[in-house]
Amino acid sequence: MTHNQKSADVSFESLLKIFTIPEGPDSTLTQIEAELSHNLNQFLREHIVAEEKPLTEIERDFSDPAIPEQPQFVSEHTDHLMNTLVAHSVHTSAPSFIGHMTSALPYFLMPLSKIMIALNQNLVKIETSKAFTPLERQVLGMLHRLIYRQHDGFYQQWMHSASHSLGAFCSGGTIANITALWVARNNTLKATSDFPGIEQAGIGQALAYYGYKGLAILVSERGHYSLKKAADVLGIGQQGLVSIATDEHNRIVIDDLQQKIAELKQQGIKPFAVVGVAGTTETGNIDPLGDIADICHHEQCHFHVDAAWGGATLLSDKYRHLLSGIELADSVTIDAHKQLYIPMGAGMVLFKDPDAMKAVEHHAQYILRHGSKDLGSHTLEGSRSGIAMLLYSSMHIISRPGYGMLIDQGIEKARYFAELIQESTDFELVSEPELCLLTYRYVPENIAATMHKATKEQCLTLNNALNELTQFIQKTQRETGRSFVSRTQLNPARWYHHPTVVFRVVLANPLTSREILQAILQQQREIARLAPQLMANISRIAYSIENSTPMP
Amino acid sequence: MTHNQKSADVSFESLLKIFTIPEGPDSTLTQIEAELSHNLNQFLREHIVAEEKPLTEIERDFSDPAIPEQPQFVSEHTDHLMNTLVAHSVHTSAPSFIGHMTSALPYFLMPLSKIMIALNQNLVKIETSKAFTPLERQVLGMLHRLIYRQHDGFYQQWMHSASHSLGAFCSGGTIANITALWVARNNTLKATSDFPGIEQAGIGQALAYYGYKGLAILVSERGHYSLKKAADVLGIGQQGLVSIATDEHNRIVIDDLQQKIAELKQQGIKPFAVVGVAGTTETGNIDPLGDIADICHHEQCHFHVDAAWGGATLLSDKYRHLLSGIELADSVTIDAHKQLYIPMGAGMVLFKDPDAMKAVEHHAQYILRHGSKDLGSHTLEGSRSGIAMLLYSSMHIISRPGYGMLIDQGIEKARYFAELIQESTDFELVSEPELCLLTYRYVPENIAATMHKATKEQCLTLNNALNELTQFIQKTQRETGRSFVSRTQLNPARWYHHPTVVFRVVLANPLTSREILQAILQQQREIARLAPQLMANISRIAYSIENSTPMP
Missing domain, CATH: 1.20.1650 (PLP-dependent transferase-like)
Incomplete structure (x- = not known):
């Protein structure tokens, strides 16, 4: 045409x-x-x-x-x-676009993407992917080794084995999490000599056979919303996704986890999976993975780590230790389209045990035949692109130490930004950066002092007014289009767990300079001045708190 | 670097x-x-x-x-x-690569893909996709209209409505089918004044509340293997995927469907969805969609059409009628990476009712907030690429009549190839093309006559020997790398429903010429000669049938 x-x-x-x-x-x-x-x-x-x-x-x-x-x-x-x-x-690749986990891409991926698009391989089966299949298996092996550090013989044995998969590439972290919990569910309610397994009989019969009243997945209250979808889609129900309290650093409270497991068991509900978070979406914190692993081991419960965003930290010699305990996980989610700087659509789930995915193995007559190396026999998705190729290339061109440096600069930039916020008299750091993510908000000068004096009820009123201002600033900044931070809602202990709207920044783009960060704070101050009514309302509330007069 | x-x-x-x-x-x-x-x-x-x-x-x-x-x-x-x-x-774009549904791509997609890769939008939320979100909603509207032909006011009202979705883009047909059945399952076991709904309570409680012993999805024995995964992942169990007999044209037998529904109901099992196939993966046939719709309407059962491959036929004025009844479906799967000639990773599911997807709606604090137009609140996947853009472009550059012509040429080429096979004395057409897909096999000269004389038992022996030859030819042809047909296994009534290995061809590439098709048959004849032992074995069996001597 x-x-x-x-x-x-x-x-x-x-x-x-x-x-x-x-x-x-x-x-x-x-x-x-x-x-x-x-x-x-x-x-x-x-x-x-x-x-x-x-x-x-x-x-x-x-x-x-x-x-x-x-x-x-x-x-x-x-x-x-x-x-x-x-x-x-x-x-999304602008250095002042620091609101989400979608960041810049290396420019060498533009020409290399052509190979992926032009060859249009379909990874579901060897017949439409040939060399792309061993390549994807190698990339899965690389990620498996990054997490589990098995010896070379392990990878020689399993990486290209026709009847095994060390994991699966998929469109993103959501499908990766669903896959991990699908495998966990099926392995928990597996076939026996007189039961065909949940994959055949469904949940209703499986619960009856095993004598459980229900199933539960446990995760901290900071777990990603995709887990709610997983609980729903897998037929467990969102009520079966049990939320565990977090401490002041947004990490799961181990005592609460143990107590909830005990309660569930008493109710006849089987806690079949615990999800540890390695980089919470909203605050960037990491659960104590080793402690969760111990509990899972003791309870014979699948331990999944959602490291969709934080998993890339394993590439840094300096910060790898933050994810200590991840090697004990039964499965791990990592998104290459987050901190591995690959275009959208590259999620992965890895399994410690090369046999784990047999719980979801499937075959067909025209493809995925027994004995074939077709990757599709262990994936939730069917047809899939050859995007693993782009990760393979980035691993080679950037190399492990290069990736490590990208991770390091992000974390160190986040620390700098946190200091900048703390040094400012009109900003409040709400969550400190553990990785390259932090949250904060604008609190007009002198208001912070008032907040600390306020009663619980007064604090709520003031907080609600500040929330309105934070929303206004975030929206206005987004709409003016010079820079972008995202926003979310937290419940910090320091503010009586009141709903607190915060700015959220993710500092993955290596081109985001200190000057840009300074400018973003300055813009936010200026935008606040564009809302005299909201500002006046905050002052009025603060005044009445200071003078302890009843508010009209 | x-x-x-x-x-x-x-x-x-x-x-x-x-x-x-x-x-x-x-x-x-x-x-x-x-x-x-x-x-x-x-x-x-x-x-x-x-x-x-x-x-x-x-x-x-x-x-x-x-x-x-x-x-x-x-x-x-x-x-x-x-x-x-x-x-x-x-x-995969070679004109002699006619084995799978992955075909050629229009070359204009190479430069246009750059836009998708370089901008790296994330369609889960407006904040990382802006204009790509209305674009995707428009493309979903276009496909909805292609299927359901609603009036303009319908699309004005719903296409860009924040709290509605006419469907979802996803990585492929498997996720599309799972999404459709997820919606169907949740709408069947929905919340009431004293029940929180299956999405909250899970299958176990939902079955108890509604008084069902189990759930069932019904589909013809030619249904795609992704439905087995769907039944497993959704917690229904593969036993809940009830297989319905097909007639000699690989179409669902309506009487058998009705009987199976009655049997299930008698067992206390709720048949909540029937899947009609519009283009079976292995033979390319279309179920009588209107008849299935009538039954579903009568049984108050969700009617899903898996038109992953065949749906594009709706673009042809000449052959659109083959899918008659699809407009009565509650949901339809279409893959743009099949007959819409888009790169891998572009599946879609469309819902007749703009409210249908509310059954799987979800929200989070940092995105997908109530009232936002974020597409992610109705998708199984989270982060997604802007691949809808490539379909938008192809719709504009190829146009509807252009697509229609591509569909027409495929179907007509398949008819030509079928004639060519039928005119040959050494090939057997196993399934006739309804769309651009057919199956056949090589049967050495004179053997066909013997097969028709054979008893059921003799036929099995001969068929097994022919199966070995078919496999050999298909593998050898693939390995020599000059051309490619795929293979599958059918159970044709004419051969006593014995397992019959066949060549399977999909004629979507407009550059596949009649000469290429002739050459492919010639190659297969030549490859057969490379297996004198297999050929001799077939002759020996045929001889013993002809002479009715017992076989050694």
Whole structure:
């Protein structure tokens, strides 16, 4: 459709052309590609975060539910995309975009991604992936070794074994967590001589056979929301996802974990998995993994570690120890599209025991036949892309020490930012950085002192007013598009566990400079001044607390 | 890491460089990209299917479980990839690669994929996707309209509604099917005034509350293997996936469906979903969707259509009618990476009722807040790429009539190939093409006549020998790397339902010519001659049948 037609007619010849390799460096497509690369680079250089066009206006450009009846020229369509889509997308790789775990990508991945797209391998089966299959098995081996540090003989034996998998690549941490808990569930309620196993009989019969009233997964109250989906989808129910208290550092309270396990057992409910968090999504903290492992070992319970974000810390000689105990986990989730700097869609789950995934093994007649090395026989997903290739390349081009350095700089930058906040009289550090993530909020000068004097009830009133201000600042900063921090809600002990809205920053982008961090605080101060009513309300509440007069 | 270092030391400056936009057309990366494009195009032009290197040898190149301690230059690594990976990958877009549903891609997607990779949007939330979110909602609207043909007002009301989703993008058909059945399960066992719903209470309690002994999903024996995974993962158990007989055209037998539903109900088991198949994976046939819809309506049962592969037929004016009744489905799976010619990783599930997905809605504090338009509140997956963009572009550049033409040519080519097989005295057409998929096998001349005379027992013996030959031909053809057909096992009524190994071809690539199809048959004849023992065995069995002598 790239050539000479403006009419509604589509010819079969023009269709054949779009499937034919463009010839030489002067082809229309090559020219479009060069221009596109130039324009994209310009966008990435000029735009910070996103343009200030309201979503409702953007939606107008994407409101026609009819599939076009007229073909568009590639060049014309590319222009359309640049104007309607690219110009109003989010510049996730901007150094001032520090709000989420989606960060910058190494530029060498742009050309290398072409290999993935152009070859369009399907990793579900060798017949459509060939060398990509051993490559993916090697990458899984690398991650397994990073976590479990088994000897070389172990990997020689299992990495390429047709009937084993050391783990699975998947679209992201959610599918990885679901896969881990699926395996755990099936191994707990497995087949015996007189029971066909939960995978055949379902939960109802499995509970009856094993004499349990229900199943439970335990995780700290900081566990990722994907675990709620996992409990739902796996048929356990969200009530079976038991929340454990955290301490002032957002880490699971071991005593509470033990008590909850005892309570569940007394109720006839089987606690079949405990999830340790290695890098909580909202505060970046790490559970005491060794202690959880001990309990799981004692209780014969599957120990899963959700290290979707924090797992990459294992690449740092300096901070690897923070995840100590992870090697005792039965399974671990790691997302390559977070701190391994790979494009979106690269999650992984690793299993300590090469036999673990047999609990979810499946076959078919046309693929995944017994004895084949098809990766699809152990994955929740079916067809999958060859994105493992990009991680393989990054491991080689950046190397382990390079990744370590990226991790180190993030953590150290977060410490710097925490100091900057603590030195400021108008900001409050809410959670300290253990990895490269921290939370804080703007608290107008002199208000902090008042908060410490306030009663529990007064504190709630003041906190609610501050929450409104934090929300306003975060939204306004996002909308002005110069920089971006995210926000979440915590319940800090220091503020009587009142709901407290905070800014959340993740400092993974190596180009985020100290100057940018200083500027972000300055912008937030300035935005606060744009809300005189919210500010006045806070002052009024503080005044009434200071003077202990009843509030109107 | 692209510049001047050969030592093990990685400097932070070199790390910064890899995250910095490469300047101008003379940068190292631009040069590498140009060379890579050239080499990839050369590979795609020169290689047919794959090189003849045994998998065990390829595995040797991917056997080191250690993450490299030394960084590699991008150029050096690219060469390494070309030699070890690309040279031994599968040329899925070759016109003679007709074995699977992974086919050619339009070349305009190569430059456009850059936008997806470089912007690295995360569709789970607006904050990391902005305009990509309305775009994805529009694409879902387009597919919804293609299936359900609602009026414009419907799409105006629901397409961009914050609290609704017309469906979900996901990594592929498996997740799409799981999502549909998850929604169906949760809507069947939903919350009431005195029950919190299955999503909270789990299957055990839900069955007890509703008074069911179990749950069942019904699908024809040709249903995709992902449904077994779905039944397992959703806690229903694979025994709850009830298989319904098919007729001689591989379509579900409606009487058997009705009977099985009645039996289940008598056993106290709730048949909560029936899956109609619109394009079976192994034979490409379409169930009588309207009839299934009637039964589901009568039984108040969720009607899901797995149109992962066949759904694209709706784009053809000429063949759209083959899927008649699909508009009555409660949900439909369509894979864009199959007959919509999009790179791997683009599945979709659509729901007729904009409220259906409320059954799986979820929220979190830091994203997916109530009232947000974050797509992640209705998806099984969390972080997701902006691949919807590529489908949006293809819809615009190819247009609806263009897609229709691609579908038409596939179906008509399959009919041609079927005729070619039927005209040959040494090939047997096992399943006729309804869409662009058919199965057949090589049956040496004169053997066909013998088979028709054989008793059931004799036929089994002969069939087993033919199965060995079919396997040999398929494997050898794959290994010689000139062309590729896949194989599966069917149980045709005509051969007493004996297991029958067949070649399976999918004719989606518009560049697959009639000459190529003729050549593929000729190659298969020639390969058969390379197995004189198998051929002699078949002759011997045929001889003993013809002469009715007992076989040794």
